Amino acid sequence: MAASRGVTVFRLPPLPTIGEVIKLFKLKAVKQLSQNFLLDLRLTDKIARSAGNLKDAHVCEVGPGPGGITRAILNAGVAELLLVEKDPRFIPGLQMLSEAAPGKVRVVHGDILTYKLGQAFPNHLIKNWEDDPPDIHIIGNLPFSVSTPLIIKWLENISKRDGPFRYGRTQLTLTFQKEVGEVDVTVVHFTPLVQPKIEQPFKLVEKVVQSVFQFRRKYCHHGIRILFPEATRLEKAEQMLMLADVDPTLRPTQLSMFHFKNLCDVYRKMCDEDPSLFAYNYREELREKRRKKSNFKRTSDDDLI
Structure with missing residues (x-):
């Protein structure tokens, strides 16, 4: 912790760089999983800033990987940071971050598609849907293979106001990778509307x-x-x-x-x-038509024997 003009500011203690963590744990981006490590500190800081004011916020980071964006989020002064990571190779490095920020970081080895985000944060954070968004943020660098099913899942959660949107109009700040293996990403910030554009199931x-x-x-x-x-x-x-x-x-x-x-x-x-x-x-x-066509062909062939 560091003090500036009477204000206490959280700062991570000295830690290995992300590049050193990658070498230490022999990590490698898996192309088949569309993984891409963000090593540029200016980029990770920009992603965290895109989420808005994170001071004292409760944040869930999706797929933190080696922890590049994670450090930027922590330095923004969050109250709590939940890390949900599916790949077990990244857990030891994330645990290192958790130990460096005691009481602030929870590391979960799990799949965000099945993890119950609706139970992840305290109930006192719940707001009415019509109110300003709750002090809860979801941030993530999404690989292509995960982004589509996850966005569809969250859109359904928004329509039902459940999952992470049980707390209100929870904000999302997500990066979408354009090309695997290149630091070329688009950052998009979402805030659910009070009234949907299409009022249908x-x-x-x-x-x-x-x-x-x-x-x-x-x-x-x-x-x-x-x-x-x-x-x-x-x-x-x-x-x-x-x-x-x-x-x-x-x-x-x-x-x-x-x-x-x-x-x-x-x-x-x-x-x-x-x-x-x-x-x-x-x-x-279509499948039924193909099945009937296939059965008819087999019957016709039998008649010729």
């Missing part, structure tokens, strides 16, 4: 968006069609696009949030009118 919104982007290089009507069984596909897709006032020749990337809102609202009405519609799965229909 998460699973319904997810189904519509995934279907539309199934054919991302084609016109959007191709994706809309697979929301419906083959027998009514063309008719229902045309009806949905017309009611949503969406040009069928727009490509998925050209659709605005307003377009998606309209599509989801119309699809919800169609599902209400036909309760079996939401359960329809295009891929299952």
Whole structure:
């Protein structure tokens, strides 16, 4: 701890550099896991600053690895830092950091996709959804292999206001790697909205968006069609696009949030009118057609013997 003009500031004691930690524990980034070590202190400090004021905040860092961003977070004066790391190779180095900052750091060897963040922090931090965000932050340098399923999981948590969003509109500061093996990342800061842009169940919104982007290089009507069984596909897709006032020749990337809102609202009405519609799965229909075709071919071949 160091004092400046009467204010106590936390500073880590002298520790091996991240490069020395990597050598000490013989760590190596695994390309198959899209791992990438951030060694530039200016970059790790910038990532921590992107989260906003972390003084006395409760922070969860996702996948800290050798601990580059971790040190920047600790130097920001957090009240508590929870480190969730899946790769056991990094745990000894993180434990070293924990020992250097007693009472501030908790190290968990676990998978963030299954770890219960909704139980990770004290209940007194809970705020109403309409209030300012709680003093809780999630920070992480996400490899490509993890980023998509994790973001989808958190979006569902936001819609249900559970998991880390049980505490309120918990803020996320995440880096997304552009290329494995290069320090080339994009830092994005998220704060959940008080009122969602699309007020429909998460699973319904997810189904519509995934279907539309199934054919991302084609016109959007191709994706809309697979929301419906083959027998009514063309008719229902045309009806949905017309009611949503969406040009069928727009490509998925050209659709605005307003377009998606309209599509989801119309699809919800169609599902209400036909309760079996939401359960329809295009891929299952394809598999069933292939299975029948395969069975027919085997039967035909048997007839020729």
